[in-house]
Amino acid sequence: MKNLDSLKKELPELEKKLKKYREVLLANLVMLGEIPSPTFEEQNRIKFILNRFDEAGLTDSSMDSGGNGIGVLSGKTGEKAILLNAHADTIFTKKTDHTMQVGEDTITGPGVADNSLGLATLATLPYILEDLGIELENDLVMLCGAKSLGRGNLEGIRFFLENNAMKISSAICIEGIQLGRLSYSSLGMLRGEITCSVPESYDWSRFGDASAILTLNEIINKMNDMRLPRRPRTSIVMGSISGGTSFNTIARDATLGFEVRSESQEVVENAGKTINDIVMEVSSKTGDRIELDIFAKRIPGGIPYAHPLTNCAKTVMESLDIEPRLAPSISELSALIDENIPALTLGITKGESTFKTNETIEIEPIYKGLAQLIGTIIAADGGYCE
Amino acid sequence: MNKLQKWIDNNTYHHSEFWDLKKLVEEKQKKGLKISLCLPTLNEEKTIGKELIIFRSELMERYPLIDEIAVIDSGSEDKTLEVAKNYGADTYLASDILPHLEPKKGKGENLWKAIYQLEGDIIVYVDADISNIHPRFVYGLVAPLVYRDELQYVKAFYDRPLAFSGNTRASGGGRVTEILIRPLFSLFFPDLTAIIQPLSGEYAVRRDVLDKIAFPIGYGVETSHLIDVYNKFGLEAFAQTDLDKRVHENQPTQALGKMAFGILQTFIKRVNAMGVFNVEHYETVLRQFQVKRNHYEQNLIEIEEQERPPMIEIEEYRKKFNKKV
Numbered sequence: 001m002k003n004l005d006s007l008k009k010e011l012p013e014l015e016k017k018l019k020k021y022r023e024v025l026l027a028n029l030v031m032l033g034e035i036p037s038p039t040f041e042e043q044n045r046i047k048f049i050l051n052r053f054d055e056a057g058l059t060d061s062s063m064d065s066g067g068n069g070i071g072v073l074s075g076k077t078g079e080k081a082i083l084l085n086a087h088a089d090t091i092f093t094k095k096t097d098h099t100m101q102v103g104e105d106t107i108t109g110p111g112v113a114d115n116s117l118g119l120a121t122l123a124t125l126p127y128i129l130e131d132l133g134i135e136l137e138n139d140l141v142m143l144c145g146a147k148s149l150g151r152g153n154l155e156g157i158r159f160f161l162e163n164n165a166m167k168i169s170s171a172i173c174i175e176g177i178q179l180g181r182l183s184y185s186s187l188g189m190l191r192g193e194i195t196c197s198v199p200e201s202y203d204w205s206r207f208g209d210a211s212a213i214l215t216l217n218e219i220i221n222k223m224n225d226m227r228l229p230r231r232p233r234t235s236i237v238m239g240s241i242s243g244g245t246s247f248n249t250i251a252r253d254a255t256l257g258f259e260v261r262s263e264s265q266e267v268v269e270n271a272g273k274t275i276n277d278i279v280m281e282v283s284s285k286t287g288d289r290i291e292l293d294i295f296a297k298r299i300p301g302g303i304p305y306a307h308p309l310t311n312c313a314k315t316v317m318e319s320l321d322i323e324p325r326l327a328p329s330i331s332e333l334s335a336l337i338d339e340n341i342p343a344l345t346l347g348i349t350k351g352e353s354t355f356k357t358n359e360t361i362e363i364e365p366i367y368k369g370l371a372q373l374i375g376t377i378i379a380a381d382g383g384y385c386e
Numbered sequence: 387m388n389k390l391q392k393w394i395d396n397n398t399y400h401h402s403e404f405w406d407l408k409k410l411v412e413e414k415q416k417k418g419l420k421i422s423l424c425l426p427t428l429n430e431e432k433t434i435g436k437e438l439i440i441f442r443s444e445l446m447e448r449y450p451l452i453d454e455i456a457v458i459d460s461g462s463e464d465k466t467l468e469v470a471k472n473y474g475a476d477t478y479l480a481s482d483i484l485p486h487l488e489p490k491k492g493k494g495e496n497l498w499k500a501i502y503q504l505e506g507d508i509i510v511y512v513d514a515d516i517s518n519i520h521p522r523f524v525y526g527l528v529a530p531l532v533y534r535d536e537l538q539y540v541k542a543f544y545d546r547p548l549a550f551s552g553n554t555r556a557s558g559g560g561r562v563t564e565i566l567i568r569p570l571f572s573l574f575f576p577d578l579t580a581i582i583q584p585l586s587g588e589y590a591v592r593r594d595v596l597d598k599i600a601f602p603i604g605y606g607v608e609t610s611h612l613i614d615v616y617n618k619f620g621l622e623a624f625a626q627t628d629l630d631k632r633v634h635e636n637q638p639t640q641a642l643g644k645m646a647f648g649i650l651q652t653f654i655k656r657v658n659a660m661g662v663f664n665v666e667h668y669e670t671v672l673r674q675f676q677v678k679r680n681h682y683e684q685n686l687i688e689i690e691e692q693e694r695p696p697m698i699e700i701e702e703y704r705k706k707f708n709k710k711v
Contacts, residue, residue: 023474027443030436034518055448099517099633102435104469127448 004312004384007375008319014132015320015371021128025366026107028052029120030100033112039152042067042088042144049088049123049144056126058142066159067146073126075138075381082380083141083171083341084125085157085332086118087148091355108360113351117176117361119144121348121370134374136381141166145332153191153296157335170309170380171343172373173332176361177354179369180322181347183329184310185302186337188268190260192294194219194279196243197253199288212254213243215288220256222278226271232263236271261330265300298334309342309385316375320368342385346373389621390580397537397625398582401526407449410525414451414532421528422506423455425475426496430514431464437512437519438473444521451525456504457514458483458496466514478503484702490692492603493587501596501697502706508532509596513587518633526627527590538595538623539615543583544632560585561639566646567609570653574662577621578612585609585649588629595619597697597709605645606652606691613656640674644689647672651691 037045046069053061053071061071069088072081090111092098100109109116122142129136141164146156175181196212196219220238228234236258243254260271276292283290303309305326317324329345336343348369351361379385404410414421423441427434438455445452457470457477470477481489483499497511508531512523527540563585571578578584585608599614601607615623637645651670657663670690676683697703698711 023439023443024447026439030439031520100436101432102439102469102473103431104435104465104472 004315004379004382007378007382008315011316011319011371011375014374015367017132018128018367018370018374021124021131021370022363024127025120025124025370026102026363028123029107029112029117030102032120032123033100033107033109033116034098036092036094036096036098037088037090037111038093039089039091039147039149041094042146045088045119046144046146049119052123053126053142056130058126064160064163066156066163068156068160069144069146070160071126071142073129073136073140073142075136075140077137078139079137079167080169081139081141081166082136082377083143083166083168083336083343084122084174084377085143085145085171085336086122086174087115087156087332088119088144088146089149089152090114090116091149092357096357105363106360107363108358110357110359112359113176113349113354113361114359115174115176117348117366118174121174121373125373128370129374134378136377138169138381139166140377141168148332150191151295154332154335157332161335161339161341168341170385171336171341172376172380173329173336173343173345174373175331175345175347177349177351178325178347179349179365179372180317180325181345182310182313182317182324182326183333183345184305184307184326184343185328186298186300186334187261187263187328187330188265188300189262189296189298189330189334190268190272190294191258191296192275192292193255193257194275195253195255195291195293197289197291198250200252211244211251212288213251215282215286215290216241216243216254216256218282218286219278219290222282223258223275226274228271229264229267232267234260234262234264234267234271236260259330263300263328268297268300298330299338301337302328302333303337303342307342309344309380312379312385313344313346313372313376316372316379320372320375322368322372344376346376348373390577393577393621394580397530397622399526399530399625399627401522401627401629404525404529407445407451407521407525410529410532411449411451417532419508419532420453420506421451421508421510422500422504423452423524424497424500424504424509424511425455425457425470425514426460426493426500426511427457427462427466427470427514428460428493429462429464429466431462431466431469433517433519434466434514435469435473437514437516438470438475440519440521441524442474445524451528452510453506454504456500458500458503460491460493460496484700490603490694494601494603494607495694497607498601498603498694498697501593502700502703507593508590509593510590511588513634515634516632518631522629523588524590526629527588530625530627531590531592534625536622537625538592538619539611539625540590541581541583541612541624541626542586542588542629542632543581543626544586544629562642562646562649566649574657575613575616578616580621581612581624581626583626584612586632593707595623597703597707600696601694602648602652602691603694604689604691605648609649610652610656610693613653617660643674644672644687648689648691651689652693655691655693
């Protein structure tokens with residue numbers, strides 16, 4: 001078992017060694033990235049990964065009833081388990097052209113950063129650890145989480161956490177970007193959609209204002225006027241809007257996708273109630289049908305800033321000249337926090353144009369990101385993070 | 387047609403039959419074969435990186451099926467060679483190989499020079515413009531040669547046939563295949579009609595066959611290969627593998643006209659030599675038309691399908707590989 005100081009010294013060398021796995025990692029990234037994987041339809045990506053796990057000789061690699069892909073790299077003692085998680089779904093539909101373009105030092109394509117790279121890291125890690133002769137004391141459980149984003153609402157990872165019998169001592173969530181990201185706490189969150197619909201029959205007495213878009217606009221204005229506290233920090237993200245069909249037809253439907261995020265659960269709940277009141281008020285005033293659908297919630301929490309797991313990750317990052325950027329998360333970390341499992345989210349490389357079809361990642365920083373991940377795993381395996 | 391049907395049944399594969407790469411590599415090693423992959427390029431910076439990453443990872447690092455990967459370039463003006471070098475390919479300018487020969491520019495030139503430059507007993511050619519690249523593009527073509535010693539030339543095809551009933555053909559080929567090659571083959575080489583996609587740019591061939599056939603440097607190279615290998619070795623030397631879907635940029639009809647013109651020259655040369663035709667002279671200018679302000683203009687394009695002789699006739703080659711004519 002390595003002590004933390006000797007591990008720190010070895011990490012820059014590890015970063016150099018990892019360059020020889022470029023083709024294997026990037027090939028996994030490209031092949032995975034070209035398999036469409038919208039939320040609820042992740043099976044083909046997960047089958048690909050399970051195939052990789054089988055080839056690497058992992059025990060118990062299988063798809064669970066929650067649709068997750070799981071592989072276990074057995075440790076020498078296997079007393080505890082370290083969980084590595086990467087979500088398998090992307091925001092892109094099956095119809096999107098998923099072709100990946102490999103440039104001299106970048107890779108571009110939909111979902112390449114979020115989260116094909118995270119997934120490719122999981123797919124490649126058993127191969128790298130074996131080739132480098134890194135043997136762990138504890139089991140390394142690799143989870144490719146299904147149904148994570150949007151309406152998936154972390155269903156995959158929650159299913160896994162509720163149904164597995166492993167003793168998970170700590171967990172690391174892997175995201176493609178950004179390198180330096182260190183998330184150890186979760187925000188409170190409430191995610192929903194507001195859908196306004198006007199009746200099919202057009203009422204000429206309401207000439208000019210019978211549009212679902214106008215009704216939705218009214219709601220948006222009222223949400224924008226909501227008083228939010230500066231402390232605890234709170235925000236409303238108006239994330240997406242859609243509605244109507246053409247220039248000259250009154251919009252029958254309009255939908256707003258939004259999230260309320262706050263460090264305080266109470267504030268999130270109050271904001272939810274206020275939005276509900278706004279919906280009722282506008283609905284009664286206009287006579288339009290308005291539906292509020294809250295389909296995802298997170299409870300704020302996390303490990304303390306000074307938790308040994310956070311400290312280990314910071315030490316590892318600093319020894320690799322990575323500047324840690326602390327930021328709360330609302331992704332899979334929340335599910336782990338809910339189960340009282342010390343957990344972090346780490347990013348693997350730098351990238352841009354996230355959530356667009358020209359999402360791009362840089363290749364060179366990947367080795368640093370991988371060294372950071374392996375370093376943190378070794379530290380956790382050595383018991384320095386508990 | 388029984389003969390053709392028998393050939394199709396015995397010599398047509400689907401890449402999924404060769405999924406077990408471990409077994410394939412064992413067989414290759416048992417037979418002591420060396421396999422080279424050649425990617426002919428001209429301005430392919432968008433796709434070459436991905437092809438190299440996938441082939442190197444899957445067919446060199448993980449399963450050592452391929453012994454060398456070479457990019458042979460016709461003089462790209464983009465970053466094709468830089469990207470290829472960056473991802474570990476051996477890169478060559480076609481004009482730097484056998485430099486004392488008068489340089490010619492065309493894909494066939496690159497393929498021909500690969501025979502001299504590469505070391506493999508089997509050379510597999512894969513176009514560099516495939517955007518849905520996958521290891522099957524190589525192992526699907528190489529595997530029949532590794533497993534069956536009597537095969538010499540394995541050709542790719544892509545669109546799955548809709549039906550195989552009697553003489554009903556698949557809807558497999560591209561436009562030039564269906565309106566030029568297939569009618570010509572039906573007239574003069576009916577056996578070759580069994581090859582579903584005669585113009586596909588992906589094929590694996592044994593060196594001992596490659597060095598005995600001439601190489602048109604332009605559009606006619608695939609057609610000439612089929613006719614020459616058929617004449618020398620018969621239909622039984624061929625096999626074909628279904629590689630599922632191939633995504634690449636589609637060519638406009640006018641470009642296909644040029645292609646067809648080049649192919650026809652190659653074809654006529656061969657049937658002339660066989661004594662089927664006796665065309666002493668033919669034009670090498672393709673005439674297409676364009677409209678400029680209600681005025682119809684001729685667009686004259688000189689396309690002369692030059693050919694390289696069989697590589698075995700080149701002295702340096704015979705020396706390098708210790709071969710005799």
